Amino acid sequence: MTRSAAVSDGRTRAADGNGNANEFTFWREHTNINLSPVAAPSVLGLWGFAVSTFMVAANIAGWYGNDTTTPLVLAPMAFAFGGIAQFLAGMWSYRARDALATGIHGAWGSFWIAYGIYHLLVALGIVPGTATSPVAATAFGFWFIGLAAITWIGAFAAMAENLAVSLVLLTLAAGSTLLAIGLIGGFGGVEIAAGWTLVASAGVAFYTGSAMVLEATYKRVVLPMGKRGPEPNAPGAKPKEMIQFQAGEPGVKAGQ
Template sequence: MSSTTEERTARTAPDPAPAQSTPSFADPGPLGLAAFALTTFTLSLFNAGLAPEALEPLVLPLALFYGGLAQFLAGMWEFRKANTFGATAFASYGAFWLAFAAYVQFIEPEMEASGVTEAQVTTATGIFLLGWAIFTLYMLFASLRTTGALVGVFATLFLTFALLAAGDLTGVDAIATAGGFVGLLSALIAWYASAAVVTNATWGRTVLPVGPRS
């Protein structure tokens, strides 16, 4: 009798709830790197004196929507993937491009309209860039545990910020121009790192090595 009751109970008992699956997320790293690369490349063309200064406003939409918004979102997705380094880097540099666009579009003209001299505006820009050089320096040290490609990105980016800041703070245009050329190199390395992750993931094997260091 008890055996029959147990069998009947087993037949009528509800099935156990299925195990909760964790949703799969694509790697946001290539997006963040590509957004950084294109925006940095474009601005660096002007900083290096390779593009006419009159065309420089074309950097603003890139700074807002690709280098800024897309890279910031990549940082938020890196938070979801529990990648502290990627989240800090992409969210910060995305915010950098948004802040840069706002600074050029609103703050610089306002300072000039209020009687601030051109030399003082240049000094303010140098201070802005110096802060980012400091941030990039400690991110460079952190990147030593990632890949060789990322170390290359952060090393050249630190030099870019440092040279641009030094050029603005000292008033020596040649230093800022050198920063523009180093910025072009940083952008090219970032494009390579982005292409490597996309290509290797698509092909399912290492096609473009990035030099893993951890």
């Protein structure tokens, strides 16, 4: 059958009284899908988050450094790796059609960019730092109210797909909530607890990002992540290469 005949036949079938069902079948049979696979953007996003959060949270927890000089030294790395790299991971997550990764990496990448800019302004003497100004500490604490709200929702959403990602977000949301309370209320002990909680989040994020990259390179599960659905989780198992049919798009796979 020629292309014109096929189109004509498709129009006839679409109008033969069965309506959308036949039209849908026709287009599925006559549509070519060219896939453009991408590496999992969350590998970069999780590692950027893990490194930046560990550096800053360990300082907040009192493991090293002080409240004035140390944050200024950490800010450039947090800006570049936690901010720019993670924000780009969020944007690349659009191509992977991963709404959760897009929202979380975009939000926290933006935070780390703002964190770097803020501490640059502190270093230049343009704005006061949180260690010397209670007003600045309160304002900085309000950053974490919105971030905590977004992250709690993300943690709940991740439970449907990946338990390791959900644990990253649960500890991150808890740490953000504690940090908001500590900064706004001036509770030093709560800030320290927030630092420890965020260090835990950084550790889980490093584990999850490492599990993703090891699975991609070894073509089998090395570190289980508690994936939900048909994907295998046992170490040594090979991931299933599924062709999904979502929203009438044959051959298009959503997610990472």
